[in-house]
Amino acid sequence: MKILHTSDLHLKQFEDERWDTLIKLLEIGKKEKVEIFVISGDLFDKEYIAEDLRPNLRKIFSNNVFNILLLPGNHDSESYKSGLYYGENVTVLNELTVPFDYKNISVWGIPYEPIGEKQVLEKLHSIKSELKPDKTNILIYHGELLDAFFSRKDFGEEGEERYMPVKLSYFRDLNLNYVLAGHFHSIFEVWQIDENKFFVYPSSPISIKKSELGIRKVNIFEVGEPPQEYPLDTPHFEQISIEFNPLEDSDPLEIVKKSLVNIHPQAQVCLEVKGYINSQSLGINERGLVEQINEVVSDQCYEVDYQFKDISVILEDELFKKFMKKLHLSDFNDDVKDYMKDLVIKSMMGVKK
Incomplete structure (x- = not known):
């Protein structure tokens, strides 16, 4: 039996990119x-978005060949009040003590509440005696795994608050084969709780924030086997950083163009442009180069962070030229040479101000 596990779509409106991602899933x-x-x-x-989208969700959630299980999260915990209809074969896991039973598995859901570690642990142990050994037991959970080394940005726009925190040790004495989790956006990540017992975050299936980089994933697995990442063809952010070196015979515009070759068609690039230029040798100043780059990247880049500087006044300085000649003849390795060159440039920039 195959299960598809995803989370954190954060739907906002009908037929936008997030909606299209759900259709694709x-x-x-x-x-x-x-x-x-x-x-x-x-x-x-x-x-409130659930109220707007529920009629359209009924259409796409119905007439599927699989069962759809929904768990309330911290953003939509009040969206699944008793009696609301989301479509055929759709089950909302609103009560921890009422599992979804299907064939030889039981799926339990712990809906989000603003509670701490102790209360979460108590809730988990309240179903311990109900987890039958002859069943594959799966828990659907939305919250924060404290064993993981995440930054706050990995959970979307959540600030510093803790969200139903748990530890892997909470599940070791429970007959749970899988914990299919949500709330962590950044990457697909699996932890082994015990032999044949897994905790998995699938990542957001579409980038919600710029910190959610790279091709997005879902978890598709055969029951009895470990979780498996499944790459998606959905919108996502990519971070690209380039650096101009005025001491090399290279065209800055060509460097930009080459950095964007073979970019995934769904990627929204956050481009960082660092380094230095020599406007005298290039025949173009900072503003002119920025305008040229903007023309080249307009269709591929979500944003461009311009950090490069024109240091022609230093590069044409006779003292700097003498330094570079001696540095070139030295026995230092390339990393040391680059470090010394940058140090001298920064020092001379301070003097030239």
Whole structure:
């Protein structure tokens, strides 16, 4: 039996990029012949959005060949009140003590609440006796794994607050084969709780913030096997950093163009442009070069961070030329030479101010 596990779509409006990503995930579910499709929280970015989108969700959630399981997350915890209809074969896991039973598995959901470690642990142990040994038991969870070394930006726009924190040790004496988690956006990550027991974050299936870099993933796995990452063809951010070196015979504009070759068609590039230029030898000043770069990158870059500087006044200085000649003849390795060159440039920039 195959399960598709995703989370944190943060839907905002009908037929935008996030909505299109959900459509694509449902198509993947059909293609991969999954029997259960799990969204581990934060399907919606805000609770009121569920009211706007629910009629359209009914259409795409119905007539699928798999069961869809939804868990309330911290962004949409009030979106799943009793009696609301999200479509055929859609189950909202609103109560921890009421699992979704299907064939030889039981899927339990712990809906998000603003509670701490102790309360989460108590809730988990409240179902310990209900986790039957003859079943594959799966927990759907939305919150923060304290064992992991994450920064706050990995969880989206959440600030410093803790969100239903847990530790891997909380699950070791529970008969849970999988913890299919949500809330962590940045990367696909799996932890082994014990033999044949796994905790997994699938990452957001579409980049929500610029910190969510690289091709996005979902978790598609056969029950009884470890979680498996499944790369997606969805919008995502890529970070590219280039550095101009005025002491090399290279065209800055060509450097920019080469850096954008073979970029994924769904990538939104955050380009960082560092280093130095010699406007005298290039025949163009900082403003002119920025204008040329903007023309080249306009279709591929989400943003460009210009950090490069024109240091022609230093590069044409006779003292600097003598220094570079001696440095070139020295026995230092390239890293040391680069460090010394940068140190001298920065020192002379301070003097030339």
